[in-house]
Amino acid sequence: VVSYLNLVVPTEGRNAKVHMKSFCVAVLLVLLTLLAACATETGIAKDILGEDPEFRVTAAEMVADYTASESAADDKYKGKVVVVTGVISEIYRGFLYTPYVELEAGVRCSFSDNEDSVMLTLSAGQTISM
Numbered sequence: 001v002v003s004y005l006n007l008v009v010p011t012e013g014r015n016a017k018v019h020m021k022s023f024c025v026a027v028l029l030v031l032l033t034l035l036a037a038c039a040t041e042t043g044i045a046k047d048i049l050g051e052d053p054e055f056r057v058t059a060a061e062m063v064a065d066y067t068a069s070e071s072a073a074d075d076k077y078k079g080k081v082v083v084v085t086g087v088i089s090e091i092y093r094g095f096l097y098t099p100y101v102e103l104e105a106g107v108r109c110s111f112s113d114n115e116d117s118v119m120l121t122l123s124a125g126q127t128i129s130m
Contacts (some may be wrong), residue, residue: 059086059105085129
């Protein structure tokens, strides 16, 4: 008998195959739920190249807006084209290797996978508008 997360799974016979199949399906459902939650959180990026920004703000101004009122800042910024300017504090790859740039004020911006060449030109301490 093998125990996984307090589940007892027989290791021999027909019941072992049924239990293992059920266990694998349960694990798959949990993983799919987690991936769906991540996709919902990050949303799907749209191509905004060539669009005029509705706002130009510094990272510090954006953080101040969210600190003052998260819901008001969401109404102001979400779904809009915004140019944020700040000093890069960190460049890294996050979950599923998504490339990110974090600005000193705490604003984190993600890049699409096809922008790796742009990521290679950036460095910590550099001022950037994106």
